[in-house]
Amino acid sequence: MKETELLTEGKRRTPGLVLRGLCMGTADVIPGVSGGTIALITGIYDELVGTIAAVDQRLVSALVRGRLIEVLHRVNAPFLVPLLCGVGLAIASLAKFITWLLVAHPQPVWGFFTGLILASALVVA
Numbered sequence: 001m002k003e004t005e006l007l008t009e010g011k012r013r014t015p016g017l018v019l020r021g022l023c024m025g026t027a028d029v030i031p032g033v034s035g036g037t038i039a040l041i042t043g044i045y046d047e048l049v050g051t052i053a054a055v056d057q058r059l060v061s062a063l064v065r066g067r068l069i070e071v072l073h074r075v076n077a078p079f080l081v082p083l084l085c086g087v088g089l090a091i092a093s094l095a096k097f098i099t100w101l102l103v104a105h106p107q108p109v110w111g112f113f114t115g116l117i118l119a120s121a122l123v124v125a
Helices: 003-029 035-041 045-053 057-064 066-074 077-104 106-124
Strands: none
Touching: 003 035, 003 077, 035 045, 035 106, 045 077, 057 066, 077 106
């Protein structure tokens, strides 16, 4: 695939990856629900694991030497950057709200969390 085709494909995927990141980040602030489970459910788990597996000695060496373009290619930046933006945005915006909900309305919130945990277990199984 040519560089321009890769850029076009990346631009088309970006909104979906940000949305998946938002879902993963939301799951990360909910006790008992995993962002990894959300990645599996939304179909990006294999690519996420492959991207994480790209972190090796060559990547660290390129990072230390300031070879940013090489680093971005090695870590699958068109996938990872929008995903992490979504995760970060969700965590930053929801962490205080979830904490407040746990204090103000503990029973309904824990009931909801339990339902999410059971539902994710059913989906994964």
